[in-house]
Amino acid sequence: MHDLRNSVERRYPTAAVRTQIGFMAKLTVGSEQGVPTLVVHGTADRILPIDATARLLPDLNTDMTVVEVDGAPHGLAWTHPAEVNQAILAFLEN
DSSP: OHHHHHHHHHHOOSHHHHHHHHHHHHHHHHHHHTOOEEEEEETTOSSSOGGGTGGGGGGTOTTEEEEEETTOOTTHHHHOHHHHHHHHHHHHHO
């Protein structure tokens, strides 16, 4: 986790991304406990860039599904509700 933190902080030295690193660390607990986890993330999120957050997560939690919503910004539940709902329903069906 320390290497991930250093790598992300060098590429994205913003407070929002540093806060996200702490959140990402918590997601690894799900893997240890065998808890399936869904992450739905927009590819156009400028607040928490997908390359610095969601695309790194599968390496931290092997029981994680990451769904990328093309063109969706931060707050994609409001801007792309159909895609978010579809991802949730598909995840629950599995």
